[in-house]
Amino acid sequence: MSGKGLVDAERRRFNAFALAPSLIVLFMIAGLPAIYLVMTSLTPFQLVNPGSSTDFSSPLRNYRLLPGDPRFVNSLWVQAKLSFWGVLFQVLLGMLLALLLHTQSRVVEFARTFFLIPMVLPPIVVAIIWKLIYTPDISPLYYAAGLLNIAMPSLTSSVDFALTAIIIADTWEWLPFTFLMVLAALQTIPDEFSEAALVDGANRLQIFFYITLPFITPILVISGMFRLIDSVKAFPLVFLLTGGGPGSVTEVTNYYAYLLAFDFNEIGYSSSVTIVMLLLVVAVSLGVVWMGRRREAMA
Amino acid sequence: MSGGMSGPIRRSASVRRLVAIGVTLIVLLSPFLWLLQMSFKSNDLILQFPPPLIFTPTLQNYASLWQGAFPASFVNSLMSASFSTALALILGVPAAYALSRWAGRGKHALSFAILVTRMAPPIAFTIPFFLFYRWIGLLDTVTGLVLVYTSFNLPLVIWMMQPFFETVPPSLEEAALVDGASTRVVFLQIVLPMVTPGVAATAILCFLYAWNDFFFALILTRTNARTAPVAVVNFMNYEGWEWGKIAAGGSLVMAPVLIFSLAVRRYLVSGLTAGAVKG
Numbered sequence: 326m327s328g329k330g331l332v333d334a335e336r337r338r339f340n341a342f343a344l345a346p347s348l349i350v351l352f353m354i355a356g357l358p359a360i361y362l363v364m365t366s367l368t369p370f371q372l373v374n375p376g377s378s379t380d381f382s383s384p385l386r387n388y389r390l391l392p393g394d395p396r397f398v399n400s401l402w403v404q405a406k407l408s409f410w411g412v413l414f415q416v417l418l419g420m421l422l423a424l425l426l427h428t429q430s431r432v433v434e435f436a437r438t439f440f441l442i443p444m445v446l447p448p449i450v451v452a453i454i455w456k457l458i459y460t461p462d463i464s465p466l467y468y469a470a471g472l473l474n475i476a477m478p479s480l481t482s483s484v485d486f487a488l489t490a491i492i493i494a495d496t497w498e499w500l501p502f503t504f505l506m507v508l509a510a511l512q513t514i515p516d517e518f519s520e521a522a523l524v525d526g527a528n529r530l531q532i533f534f535y536i537t538l539p540f541i542t543p544i545l546v547i548s549g550m551f552r553l554i555d556s557v558k559a560f561p562l563v564f565l566l567t568g569g570g571p572g573s574v575t576e577v578t579n580y581y582a583y584l585l586a587f588d589f590n591e592i593g594y595s596s597s598v599t600i601v602m603l604l605l606v607v608a609v610s611l612g613v614v615w616m617g618r619r620r621e622a623m624a
Numbered sequence: 625m626s627g628g629m630s631g632p633i634r635r636s637a638s639v640r641r642l643v644a645i646g647v648t649l650i651v652l653l654s655p656f657l658w659l660l661q662m663s664f665k666s667n668d669l670i671l672q673f674p675p676p677l678i679f680t681p682t683l684q685n686y687a688s689l690w691q692g693a694f695p696a697s698f699v700n701s702l703m704s705a706s707f708s709t710a711l712a713l714i715l716g717v718p719a720a721y722a723l724s725r726w727a728g729r730g731k732h733a734l735s736f737a738i739l740v741t742r743m744a745p746p747i748a749f750t751i752p753f754f755l756f757y758r759w760i761g762l763l764d765t766v767t768g769l770v771l772v773y774t775s776f777n778l779p780l781v782i783w784m785m786q787p788f789f790e791t792v793p794p795s796l797e798e799a800a801l802v803d804g805a806s807t808r809v810v811f812l813q814i815v816l817p818m819v820t821p822g823v824a825a826t827a828i829l830c831f832l833y834a835w836n837d838f839f840f841a842l843i844l845t846r847t848n849a850r851t852a853p854v855a856v857v858n859f860m861n862y863e864g865w866e867w868g869k870i871a872a873g874g875s876l877v878m879a880p881v882l883i884f885s886l887a888v889r890r891y892l893v894s895g896l897t898a899g900a901v902k903g
Binding site: 335336339340342343344346347348350351354355357358359361362365378422425426428430432433436438439440441442443445446447448449450453454455456457458462463465468497500554555557558560561564565579582583586587592595596599602603606607610611614 | 641642644645646648649652653655656658659662670671673674675715716718719721722723725726736738739740741743744745746747748749750751752753754755756771772774775778779782806807808811832835836838839842843853856857860867870871874877878881882885886889
């Protein structure tokens with residue numbers, strides 16, 4: 326009895342020693358910055374005006390300005406469009422790719438690795454790759470269009486196509502992620518189901534819609550939500566391909582917050598934009614955790 | 625095992641499917657291959673259309689990179705990524721072990737806090753870090769980058785290492801504890817050696833995340849601590865459109881990533897989805 330008590334006490338002491346440094350460091354490099362961010366969002370802080378960093382006279386001023394700021398409202402709308410189409414294409418194409426590669430073959434297993442390349446590239450390299458593709462002088466895409474006598478507009482500086490150009494690049498970059506997740510889900514489907522259905526005379530399309538799809542729907546939703554969270558971070562593509570333009574056609578909220586803080590020196594106002602973005606991310610994260618738990622409970 | 629009656633889905637790949645896979649792979653990777661071939665071309669050749677299928681590759685782009693400020697930025701990238709990986713492992717591995725053996729209340733709340741830290745858009749950290757560094761003089765230093773990178777690598781280590789510790793059977797630890805060994809000795813001499821592959825995979829992922837960073841380095845560095853991704857973008861802005869050099873720089877930045885990440889591809893998903901789903 327008392328021996329076990331001693332072991333428990335020793336274990337608890339060890340746990341405290343093992344956890345404390347991480348918790349302290351996390352508090353200092355993540356907790357404190359978060360608190361600091363909330364505080365600056367309550368001030369009209371501008372870098373050129375140091376005194377304004379402690380001016381809490383009208384703490385909600387920034388948040389009251391937000392709904393009436395057309396650039397902010399527009400940035401949310403641009404973000405929504407980018408996230409919606411990006412996530413939709415990534416989930417759909419990722420699923421098709423997973424179905425195509427879900428087969429037992431040494432060659433295919435080897436080939437799978439190469440399909441992951443776009444996802445593991447540094448995001449700035451992905452942006453450079455698409456910059457090359459979208460620059461008329463040096464692009465095989467424009468050359469091919471020229472051969473076919475199609476006059477292609479400069480995609481990244483066209484009001485109509487700039488956002489599409491970014492969505493294409495973003496889909497290319499993150500397709501492997503949904504592909505990997507769907508493939509993992511496909512591999513857990515027991516063969517007996519489709520074999521039984523085949524014996525009952527079902528065709529391939531029916532097997533897909535009545536067996537495969539219900540099985541992978543949860544993973545489609547979860548991988549889509551992960552991409553939704555990360556789509557808020559799309560920075561290098563916007564930064565390098567369009568710079569938010571033309572006008573503010575591709576100016577997502579993240580980019581607007583960046584311009585506010587580091588171009589216009591409006592630190593306080595930018596902080597409030599960032600807080601709003603953070604709250605949206607937390608809400609979606611809660612949803613993902615909830616979905617994950619429910620899935621584990623079901624399994 | 626492979627009887628004549630193999631299932632409809634699991635049967636070995638048909639020729640049609642293999643062709644479809646091959647074509648898809650080539651189409652998907654063509655933008656990436658375009659960058660790669662461009663890095664071996666002279667600027668005249670880059671502007672030549674139709675593009676010659678066979679050309680004599682040149683290393684002049686890489687050579688001119690080597691003579692400029694690029695190697696220094698490469699070293700900065702290496703240092704900040706390695707140090708932040710080491711720091712995150714030293715702090716996070718014991719913490720992950722403690723968490724994996726801890727069923728107390730507050731675990732879920734803590735887990736969620738860690739998840740949010742991973743999910744937060746970088747700008748949320750950049751503004752406070754920028755102001756703080758400006759104040760204490762850590763702007764444009766490798767130390768500053770190491771600290772920022774640890775803010776996302778430490779949660780990653782704590783998340784990724786827990787499942788590895790859970791695979792170590794508790795009976796092993798109990799036997800040693802009964803023999804009078806302290807928990808610290810059990811951790812260092814019995815448990816840790818059993819999870820070495822997990823530590824290696826986690827270390828590589830940490831390194832890659834730090835290496836791939838563009839946003840923090842763009843804002844928190846100027847010239848001294850500039851990292852390779854920022855240096856490549858600077859070619860575009862300040863040295864005109866030297867496409868060959870840009871392509872070579874991009875290829876160099878992605879080289880370590882390609883080598884390492886293919887080594888840990890099994891863990892890529894669990895690293896990205898950290899915690900919410902069991903990869």
